[in-house]
Amino acid sequence: MNRPSLSIAGVGVLFVIGGALSMLRAQQPAPDLVLSNGKIITVDERFTIAQAVAIRGDRIVAVGTNQEISQLGGTNTRRIDLRGRSVTPGLIDNHMHLLRAGTTWLKELRFDGVETRKHAIEMVRAAAKAVGPGEWVYNIGGWATAQFTDDKRPFTREELDQIAPDNPVALQESYYQVFLNSKALQMFGIEANAPDPRDFVKGSIVRDAAGKPTGVIKGDIAATRPVAARMPKVPADQLEASSQAMVNDMNRAGLTTFGVPGCNADVLEIFQKWKAQGHLNVRTFCIGGAGGGTPEQVERALPQIAQMKLFQGDSYIDNIYFGESVYGPLHDPMFALKSNPKPEDLVQWRRVATAVAKAGLPLHVHAELHDTIDAFLDQIEAINREYPIRNLRWTLAHMNQVNEPQIERMKKLGMYVALHPWGVINAGIMHEGFGDGAYDMPPLGMIQASGIMWGLGTDGSAANQYLPFTTLSFAVTGKVGGTRVIRQTISREDALIAHTRKNAFFVFQEDNLGAIQPGKLADLVVLDRDYLTVPADQIKDIKPVMTMVGGKIVYDAAASTPATK
Secondary structure, eight states: OOOOOOOGGGTOOSSOOTHHHHHHHHHSOOOSEEEESSEEEOOSTTOOEESEEEEETTEEEEEEOHHHHHTTOOTTOEEEEOTTOEEEEOEEESSOOHHHHTTTTTTBOOOTTOOOHHHHHHHHHHHHHHHOTTOOEEEESSOOGGGOSSOOOOOOHHHHHHHOTTSOEEEEETTTEEEEOHHHHHHHTOOTTSOOOTTSOTTOEEEOTTSOEEEEEESSHHHHHHHHHHSOOOOGGGHHHHHHHHHHHHHHTTEEEEEEESOOHHHHHHHHHHHHHTOOOSEEEEEOOOOOSSHHHHHHHHHHHHHOOOOOSOSSEEEEEEEEOSSGGGSOOTTOSOOOOOHHHHHHHHHHHHHHHHTTOOEEEEEOSHHHHHHHHHHHHHHHHHSOOTTSOOEEEEOTTOOHHHHHHHHHHTOEEEEOOTHHHHHHHHHHHHGGGGGGSSOHHHHHHHTOOEEEOOOTTTSSOOOHHHHHHHHHHOEETTEEOOSOOOOHHHHHHHHTHHHHHHTTOTTTSSSOOTTSBOOEEEESSOTTTSOGGGGGGOOEEEEEETTEEEEETTTOOOOOO
């Protein structure tokens, strides 16, 4: 693999101390920017805390005390006084369906981070007024009623009729169910005592005893898909504006880098254009390729896998993994309670995975339920005997139901865990289905203690919310909507490492990203409060006040317009 690499030793020193200061000043030009008087949470291997950081071009050149770093500045150096604020590396999500979200972002009513049902209702009412009569008010996941602290009841048809009487409304709760009002039911042709429209999964349209539709479509991703498919996407001439609004919101949240399954071609083309213009404010590392869903499709995929070329891009856009799916029938549905991998399907899965290993490609594959994880590991262990996978960075993703024996099997194989805690918003649904077992979904403490390389992601923006401090809060407190929903939590330091330095490894950028160190790219976030000392229950409330990507300020709360979402 031609993986991007940068020798940190070749571009600077870890810290500017004593005599090294004069040497650095003599050998290198003055930095373009100095941030001082802060609490720099470097997230380096020693989790060092500094006061100041110097940046030249797109990279960090020095980290140290206020006095040491301030002396490096020249007449043209810009200086920013952090006024005691904390700074972290730019936050990295190792698995978010980012580009897909750009096709709807300007039209969707996002509930990410909305803490009360009352606030959500106010947002629906305001959106209906803003779009005008007859226009859709909708979202496609990214929230669940469990996140509300005041009232976790589902929305009803009658309630939504009252809130938005002149608009069709569709509110999709993760991939679990959709709440529709009467106008939306009418738009879909869902009527009392009439056959269900053909594209809806049988039994997914909930009806009362009299046969009248309640306004709820319930099931899983297959049940919700017919609704999502009919929601209006942004027109082609607005796709760039929608994608820009999405990127702005990511920067506002402190996110700078993403592993992206299924990079949408139209949005990726826009990102490529922005990169060429020097205007791309996020880093996008694509996870792409699949073996299909039938033996015939596998047969066609095998020669394509052998020809796949990864790592042809740069630190802004690149293709880095084969995945997220290997063979469609073994792709665990969200909220399924148990899986039963069929031998004939595992044969096809192994054919694809063997081709990936033979080609020396990294693999990032969706795996959720106990039996599926065991079945995949059985296949991988067999493949490994013929084509060793160690050092290929084979990764199992999601992993909410992983157990300790499975982790040990993965460690022996040299595999990794990309963890996406669905319970961040979906805890209520998971506890309803899995009972007490949901308290260990995911088993964060066990995973952290095992020593396996792992990183935090979301699987947003439909299956989950995207805000990183909401994810970090979940990992540290185990709470959703004020309720404790998992018992295994981790320290705030370990959680931050998993969302920065460890995730840099998962996007093959550990030499460039994930820590505030000389030689690394200057991606960092200035926070409105100290992540390390704020009461744990307030971690979710932390807001970035400035975000930088490659030494460029891409979000500044003091200069920004109000949030688009």
